[in-house]
Amino acid sequence: MNTTVNSPLPDAFIKFLNENGLDPSIYTSSDSLPRYIRLKPGCEADIDAIEAEFKCKLNELCWLKSFYSLPPHLQIANSKAYQDAKVYGIDAASGAAVRSLNIVPGDHILDLCAAPGAKLCMILDLLGDSGSVTGIDVARHRLAACRTMVQKYSLGDRCRLLVADGTSFSLIPAPVPATSKLGNESTLEKEVDVFKDWTSKRLWKERKRAAKARAASPLQLTLQVSEPELIFYGQHSGVIGCTRDELFQIANDDELCTRGYDKVLVDAECTHDGSIKHVQKFESWGWQTLQRRVLDAERTDDLTNLQVIAFRLLSNGFRLLKAGGSLVYSTCSLTIAQNEEVVERFLLDNSSADLQEIDDSHTWPCKSGRIPKTLRFDPVTSQTSGLFVAKFTKLRT
Numbered sequence: 001m002n003t004t005v006n007s008p009l010p011d012a013f014i015k016f017l018n019e020n021g022l023d024p025s026i027y028t029s030s031d032s033l034p035r036y037i038r039l040k041p042g043c044e045a046d047i048d049a050i051e052a053e054f055k056c057k058l059n060e061l062c063w064l065k066s067f068y069s070l071p072p073h074l075q076i077a078n079s080k081a082y083q084d085a086k087v088y089g090i091d092a093a094s095g096a097a098v099r100s101l102n103i104v105p106g107d108h109i110l111d112l113c114a115a116p117g118a119k120l121c122m123i124l125d126l127l128g129d130s131g132s133v134t135g136i137d138v139a140r141h142r143l144a145a146c147r148t149m150v151q152k153y154s155l156g157d158r159c160r161l162l163v164a165d166g167t168s169f170s171l172i173p174a175p176v177p178a179t180s181k182l183g184n185e186s187t188l189e190k191e192v193d194v195f196k197d198w199t200s201k202r203l204w205k206e207r208k209r210a211a212k213a214r215a216a217s218p219l220q221l222t223l224q225v226s227e228p229e230l231i232f233y234g235q236h237s238g239v240i241g242c243t244r245d246e247l248f249q250i251a252n253d254d255e256l257c258t259r260g261y262d263k264v265l266v267d268a269e270c271t272h273d274g275s276i277k278h279v280q281k282f283e284s285w286g287w288q289t290l291q292r293r294v295l296d297a298e299r300t301d302d303l304t305n306l307q308v309i310a311f312r313l314l315s316n317g318f319r320l321l322k323a324g325g326s327l328v329y330s331t332c333s334l335t336i337a338q339n340e341e342v343v344e345r346f347l348l349d350n351s352s353a354d355l356q357e358i359d360d361s362h363t364w365p366c367k368s369g370r371i372p373k374t375l376r377f378d379p380v381t382s383q384t385s386g387l388f389v390a391k392f393t394k395l396r397t
Contacts, residue, residue: 108173115142164228174238260322
């Protein structure tokens with residue numbers, strides 16, 4: 001497609017959109033793109049009341065269960081339905097990425113870049129009353145927002161949240177507490193600090209420990225945290241009854257093949273150029289910033305660094321996957337550098353990785369990526385934000 005449009009967008013960005021098969025006019029009018037909510041399971045009887053409050057029809061998506069589209073300018077944050085935790089905002093493309101995991105009860109799931117938390121909540125909703133979810137993010141304040149969400153929607157029972165570097169995280173899903181047994185020698189020989197029910201007081205204690213560790217290594221970079229910081233855990237998340245040594249034991253690759261995660265989601269940090277609202281911000285920030293951050297992959301350190309981090313996140317997420325498990329990699333970028341190039345390099349480096357067809361994707365409003373079996377959502381084709389999705393399984397050896 002070679003589209004010319006009368007718009008304030010710079011020529012270089014219009015060229016970029018044409019190269020990726022996108023209509024530049026989608027970035028000049030945000031009015032055409034609906035917003036999406038997910039209805040919390042069990043709240044189906046409240047649809048009429050929610051529609052009355054919103055003063056509009058909730059249009060259920062035929063291709064994505066429990067998702068509804070709304071007029072683009074409708075605000076939900078002050079609504080009773082939102083405040084009562086019956087709905088939450090999440091783009092339909094992001095919901096499709098979560099659906100690609102094929103979550104079933106009993107799964108142990110890792111959300112490697114969990115913030116700000118909507119996908120984490122959906123994962124927990126789909127998991128039900130067995131299994132566990134581990135959410136991590138390198139930014140503590142962003143992960144704290146996840147904690148607020150899982151508590152608001154009463155989804156934290158099987159969840160634990162850890163501030164950690166996703167490129168080096170190595171904790172197994174649910175360690176078996178050895179010290180919880182009466183008469184255990186290690187318990188009798190010395191006082192053992194065992195995790196009890198989570199409280200905000202416990203959070204403060206963990207924060208003090210983390211601050212002490214940082215003080216011991218003042219030159220340590222944010223992305224080189226030596227030990228994850230646990231900021232939340234639920235009753236059945238696999239934490240209660242464990243000692244710190246048990247919880248923070250580092251798993252080797254052989255252990256991970258049998259005791260790793262059943263499902264891993266890597267929604268990698270990116271340039272966010274697939275988001276209409278994000279790109280529109282560059283009009284006030286300055287289009288030179290867009291050129292520097294998004295368009296020139298060969299000369300832009302920002303984009304090159306994001307590509308490297310995305311590859312490292314994908315590689316470590318796959319390492320943490322048990323044999324036979326599934327991993328979904330996604331970004332809200334439309335650049336080839338952050339999507340297909342990362343996937344191609346990853347497949348070359350990992351002979352046990354098999355790129356999978358995504359179930360039900362033939363019914364979704366999306367295009368194939370430049371690599372067969374990968375998917376691309378975009379505002380024109382999908383009426384969603386832009387998103388790239390690829391799914392892998394770890395072959396048994």
